[in-house]
Amino acid sequence: MSALRKMSVRRILLAVLCAMPYAEYASASSLEDALREAPMGEPVMIGPLLGPDVEAVCVLQPYQDQLSTRDDVAERLNAQLRAQALAVDEGHFIFAIVRNHTLQLDRIKRSSRLDVFGVRPLPTGTSLPDKFAQAECSPAHTAAIVKFIYRERAYVVFGAVPR
Structure with missing residues (x-):
């Protein structure tokens, strides 16, 4: 095998190996799977994971049945949550997803x-990446999470990365 061909094969193998974690992450079957597979310490945009027509994303903590944020989106969501x-x-947190003006709740089991x-x-x-800001709600195009380990537990922090 020529030296040039060996280099090409090595580059292809390297490209495949580098792409593997991303392919695995992209093939996650649910938001929960995607969050579990998210890399530690790096912002992960969650809008693309949720599919088309998502307008906003919010997170409700365990025992939280209303958003504490006071803006138009949160007020509309709170009205829908009350309805x-x-x-x-205690055992779940919830992603509240606004898609086509409809509220979808994705309940995720804590572990x-x-x-x-x-x-x-x-x-x-523990620190967050530059430009990542913690938030309770975010427009879909800026919604992101960062994952970190604390006391042997994997946490996601929800927020936004400006575009």
Whole structure:
């Protein structure tokens, strides 16, 4: 095999190996799977994971049945949440997804492999990437999560990355 051909084969193999984690992540079957597979410490845009026509995304913590954010989107979502009489508990957090002016709730089970970290100061020694801002709600095109480990538990922080 010629040296040029060996180099081409090596480049192809390297490209395949580099693409593998992204292909696995892109093939996640649900938002929960995608969150579990998200890389640590890097912002992951979640709008594309949710599909087309998503307008906004919000996160409700365990036991939280209303958004504390006070803007037009949150007020409309809170009205819909009240109308649905949302049942909340300690074992789940919820992604509230607005798609075509309709509210969709994606309830995610908390575990040591996946939990949510609210909009509050991070533990000492933990930092978020530049330009990532914690938020309770975000327009779909800026909605993102960052995943980190704290006390042997994987957390996602919800927020936004400006475009």
